Structure formats: C-alpha cells, structure tokens
Amino acid sequence: MSADPLADLDDRQREAASTLRGHVCVLAGAGTGKTRVITHRIAHGVDTGAYSPQRVMAVTFTTKAAGELRGRLRALGVEGVAARTFHAAALAQLNFFWPQVARDTAPAIIDSKVRLLSHAADGIGLRLDASTLRDVASQIEWRKVTMRSIEDYAQLRPGGLPGLSIDPLVGLQRAYEKLKDERRQLDFEDVLLACAGMIESEPRVATAVHEQYRHFTVDEYQDVSPVQHRLLELWLGDRRDLCVVGDASQTIYSFAGADPRYLLEFAERDDDVTVVRLERNYRSDAAVLAVANELMRGRPGALQLVTPEPAGPAPEVTSYEDEGAEANGVAARIAAQLKDGADPHDIAVLYRLNAQSAPLLAALSARGIPATVLGGKRFWDLPEVRQALMALRGASVAPLSGSFIATVRDILRSLGLTDDAPPAGGALRDAWEARAAVLRLAEEAPEDTTLRGFTDELTARAKAQHEPAMRTVTLATLHAAKGLEWAHVHLMGLSEGLLPISYATTFEQVDEERRLAYVGVTRAARTLSLSWAQRSGNRERQRSRFLQEIGRGTLREGGARGTRGAPPRR
Incomplete structure (x- = not known):
C-alpha cells in the first residue's frame, strides 16, 4: 500500500479509522464521508497488520453499495475483503455448508414470491388480484425479518388486509409455506433465517464461520432488522471486533422491519464502546444544512450537521394552485437552471409517491428536457446496453482498424446512436441516452485503454451495478434517492396527505415520514427548492407540518403560483 490511509481525513474521521479493536460506533450524518471512513479504516487495519483482508467482512444493504466498497478498497490497494450484502453473505454460507450438514444440495431460491402466492391461493380456493398478492408478500416479508411466527403475526395484526380478513390471510x-417446502425452495427472507439457524444449531458451522471472519463492519446500521441483527450476532460469536456505521435520522425502512434502536442503543452494549460522531458535512451548502437541522431538531439520535463554508441563499418554498401547476412550476425552474449552464445530470426532483412523476415527466418533455425515472430497469439490464456490450465484446476479438474511441463510436452508431439527440420523452430518447452514456465511458477511459480492456471494465461495472451518469434530469421517490446526491434538488409534494403520507397516523409513522423528508433535503449540495399544491383534483390540501417545523428562519417564501397548462413543445 503506497499511501497512508489516514492521510487527508479530518480529526473525527481519523479517530474512527484508527480505532481498530473493540466495538466501534460511528454516528455518521449525511454527507460526512462515512464510506470513506469505512474503507480507510479497513485499509489502515490491513496496512498495520491488524487485519488480514480475507478475515474482514464489510456488510451493507445493496449490491451497488457493496460494489462501491470493493472498488474503493481496490483503489486503496486492498484485495480480498468480503464486501457483501447480508443476503449475499448468508446465501454464500448456506450454499457452502448445506451439503455438509444436510448431505444434499441447498434449496433453490424462488424468483417471485407473488407468483408462488398465486399458486398457493389457487390451491385453497382464493381468488386474489395482483395488488392484494403483493400486499400479502409484504406481510410475509415483515413477519420473517422481525422473526415472528404465523401465530404471532395473527395476534399482532388481527385486522388482516383490506379485502382479506385475518383467517384467510x-x-x-x-x-x-407448505407449497414452498414441497417444491424445496426458499424465499429471500428464508436465506437469512436458514443461515442463522444453521450457525446456531451446528457447532462445526459456527466454528468455521468464526475462524473465517474476525473483523466486521456494518454500514447503514440504522436499517438492520431483527433477523439481520441475530445473524450478525451469530457471525460475531464472542468476539468484540465490530464497527457499525449509521445515522438514526435516515431510518426510512421501519415498515420493512428496520429497527434504529440497534444503532441508538449500541453504545450501551459494553462499557468501552468507542463512539465517534461525524457531523462535518462535505456535501451541502450551509443554508441546506440549516433546513435539515431544523427538521430533525430534538429527534432521537439527531446529529447537528455543520460546514465551514459560508451559506448561500436560503432554500425557497413555493405553493401552487394544483398539482399540474406545481409540475409546470418545477419544470420551469429546471429549464431556467439549464439555461444558466447547469448539467441535467446535476438536477433531481424528489417526491413521495411514484404517481407524482407522471405530470412532471409531461411538463419536462413539453420543454424538451430529458428525464430519467430512478428505480426503473437497471442501466446494465437495458436492452440497448446489453446489445452494445455484446457488439463491443464481439469486436474486441478482431484487430482494430482505427482508434479505440472511434471504434466504439462506430459500433454504437451502427446500433442507432446519432449525433443529434431525438426529442425528449419516449423510448427513442431513452435508448439514445443509454448508448450515449456508454460512449462517454469510452471517452473518459485512460488513453491506453484497449477495446478488450474496455469491455472487461464494462462487465465488471455491470456486475457491481456501477452505473454511469446519464445526461438527464433525475426523477426519484425519496426512498430511491437514499445514498445519492445532486447539486440541485427540487423536493415537491410537501403537503398533508403526501408528506407525511395520509396513512401515517401514529407518532412513529409520522416520524418516519419526517426522516424521509430529511433524506430528501440532505441530497442537495448547492440549491434546494421545496413546493406543494393547494389542491389535488377536487381535494383541498394543507401545507405540510414539516414546513411549519422547519420555520421561516431557514426558508424563503416564494409565494403562491397558479401556472396552468404545459408550454408548447419546442
């Protein structure tokens, strides 16, 4: 390893990264460099000889985040660390140990819980629509990640589901469960439960796991569920080398079983837990941070984010006559930002529900502004991208007749890439943007890159779900925006019934909605605008209580606007 992993860290980051033994709790606010701390801490442990990379497990919640951890560790000269999701780690152990314990191959993983539920419903004479089956699947997932039996579930949720009472449910x-057993299959949650059960009941499996991994790091610890927490305890055994990193203010998956108490109470598990607070923000303007801090003031585990940089203009909140006017107003703001030189990739519009994207897409398309809805098909799964990768791989076996970039450009042109982009909106523009993103990756590659090396790099990026930047405005739900950032963020729909959502009726549910709003606010680096509509259809809406809590001291009032109708397409 050529460079000191502790170099260029601030004092708090260095404290966290240099504490290599014992339980460590890093309370890392949004934009404070938590991934940097995780990777540099592991690199420092390897560099000093305290860690053997093959005995380190770094656990996170998404394949993309795990791929980013591996990439950053490689850049620091560290290879061999098991950076995986909980499910990937559990599945690998299940596949390895099951044949030894059961003298048989491990069960297959079902590819669709809803499809299997449909077959099970047919078997007992139930006729349910797809929406109800999805709701049942969600209930099964919650029951399993919270480690509850079907009997426990019936007692806790006696009301059942809309249109499906508790007995048939x-x-x-x-x-x-019976059909799954007959087909010798496991679902996603069974993987965690089966792995935990195997370690707990088979001493030789527990011994092997404990000998393999000695040092554990868990990212996004506020999102750990009871079954994940139990599995982590079993992985750890009686060792005390666990580092957890998280932010209670970003707990937004309680509905799926996440329990922030594991993070909030971590310091109490032992007398000598090292707790480090990361509150210096490297992402957002001070005016944005002021909004975030006011929103979470007094909440359990809230961190006070600070930046030494001077504050820009206070974020503006604007009310509109209705949702159509709000979509047009936000689109007009984005058009002005693009006219002033902003890159579309640096702009995002965030909202609570997927349905809010439709009028916004129409308003942007009418202005000729390309947009991508986050959470759709993954970039590397797009047919245009898969086709391009196959063509590039095929061309890489023959000698190049021209330069590397010229060859890539010619191949992409043969597949439909043109010099001029099609009009915004629709599949043709989406396909063009995907091919253009592949070309930009080639243009950004090192000068000595070969076509074979480029295709290998694309394959590695696809495996790690490391997606390139699209030159489009991003539209995303608040859940999908978690972990991302943009220079300019427009947070819309800040009205009662949307944020907080209408079915958030308990204190805990409203608190989760508040954390969702906080996640949205802290995605913004330079500018933040907030908006709400006074009417949805024939229904009147009220300004969100969260805007009242933030207060006028950190927000500018943009006044009420009633712009109706979309502008003509250019």
Missing part, C-alpha cells in the same frame, strides 16, 4: 401464508 393466515391460511394463505400456511399454504405458501
């Missing part, structure tokens, strides 16, 4: 869950 319980019957369907039993039929689902």
